[in-house]
Amino acid sequence: MRTSASRSSRVVALALGAVTSLAVLSGTAAAAGMDAPYAPYARAAAKVSGTGSVLASKNVAAVSRGTGTSQAGVYCVRVSDSNFDLSSAAVLATLNNSRGGITAIGSPHGYCGNATDTITVVTSDSSGNSADRPFTVAVL
Numbered sequence: 001m002r003t004s005a006s007r008s009s010r011v012v013a014l015a016l017g018a019v020t021s022l023a024v025l026s027g028t029a030a031a032a033g034m035d036a037p038y039a040p041y042a043r044a045a046a047k048v049s050g051t052g053s054v055l056a057s058k059n060v061a062a063v064s065r066g067t068g069t070s071q072a073g074v075y076c077v078r079v080s081d082s083n084f085d086l087s088s089a090a091v092l093a094t095l096n097n098s099r100g101g102i103t104a105i106g107s108p109h110g111y112c113g114n115a116t117d118t119i120t121v122v123t124s125d126s127s128g129n130s131a132d133r134p135f136t137v138a139v140l
Contacts, residue, residue: 037136043089044079044139047096048121050132059084059139066111066120071130073123076112077137084117090140091119098133099126106139 037056039045044059052075054063059080066074079086086106093104101124109120123133 039138042138042140043084044081045137046077047136048075048077048134050098050134052132066122067113068110071122072132073130074111075121075123075135076115077119077121078115079117079119079139082117084139086116086119086139091137092140093119093121093135093137095123096134096136100124100131100133101126101128102133102135104137 036058037045037047039058042058044057046057046060046063047055048063049055052063052065054060057063061078061080063078064076066076087108089106091104091106093102095102103122105120105122108114108116108118111122112118112120119137119139121135121137123131123135125131125133
């Protein structure tokens with residue numbers, strides 16, 4: 001009987017330790033996640049507002065408006081590591097809480113000065129007209 005009681009105590013202690021560790025880890029992750037998106041397998045990622053402000057990023061140096069056009073909805077996402085070969089990378093983009101279309105171009109494009117370290121993102125409204133829209137882009 002004594003063995004059973006001590007075994008039960010160990011199980012309870014292990015369970016409490018696991019719950020405490022989980023709470024501590026969750027709190028740390030939530031506090032640290034404000035500036036960087038949770039994207040452990042992405043080489044670069046950015047969450048961008050419709051005005052072009054970076055809300056969160058990983059390995060992204062800057063986001064600016066397209067210079068080779070006067071159209072709304074053109075963004076230039078420059079990655080911070082120039083060793084990324086964007087032309088052969090998987091580049092994914094999606095609109096955030098908005099209806100419309102999005103195109104992500106990983107190869108040099110005139111809208112962004114033909115820069116090799118920049119992803120050109122073009123967004124539109126649900127009618128296909130150029131429009132500023134919030135988006136997320138990732139390089140895998």
